[in-house]
Amino acid sequence: MRTLALAVLASSLLVGSSASACRHEDRSASLSVGSGVAEPARWAPRHDSRLARFVITSRDGKVDLLLTPSAVAFQLSDRKMDSIERELRDEQNSGEDNTVCSAVKTAVLAGVRVLLKHSAECSIRDLRDVDYRDGGLVFVASDGERVFEQLEDNEGDLLASFPENQARAFVREFHRLKAGYR
Numbered sequence: 153m154r155t156l157a158l159a160v161l162a163s164s165l166l167v168g169s170s171a172s173a174c175r176h177e178d179r180s181a182s183l184s185v186g187s188g189v190a191e192p193a194r195w196a197p198r199h200d201s202r203l204a205r206f207v208i209t210s211r212d213g214k215v216d217l218l219l220t221p222s223a224v225a226f227q228l229s230d231r232k233m234d235s236i237e238r239e240l241r242d243e244q245n246s247g248e249d250n251t252v253c254s255a256v257k258t259a260v261l262a263g264v265r266v267l268l269k270h271s272a273e274c275s276i277r278d279l280r281d282v283d284y285r286d287g288g289l290v291f292v293a294s295d296g297e298r299v300f301e302q303l304e305d306n307e308g309d310l311l312a313s314f315p316e317n318q319a320r321a322f323v324r325e326f327h328r329l330k331a332g333y334r
Contacts, residue, residue, distance in 0.1 A: 192278035208318040227271035288312030
């Protein structure tokens, strides 16, 4: 199973791997998954946030939580993606004297671009409920199991990284949408 951890690894590699290997720089980004995205969640193509029914952004501005007509999805925010793309472009255009570093950088940057164009998502139909409890969002699958529990950012639990008023508004909008599925 592909995991969002790959995207996170890529985002922390975004320039980190090639730059660290060649110049010992670290410009890490911030989204990781402990043991992967477990069913019924899955690894999916990145969503256009402009087409989402509802979007909230983590306090640090790095991760968006989207509610689309058919899914809930976590992905790097558009702002963070723009920032990463600028860094990738700058890194790609920086000259390397070392051929090996240049080749590694080219391969890493190409892989990063592909991996970052994904999200961790779960179908609305596969979710029984979304709630806000004890300072964080809780996603419950149809079988009663929690979904997205392994998602983390630089501060820890990603599900607790959204402002309470926005998280509660997300929950209300999810319930409106889910009511239409019944």
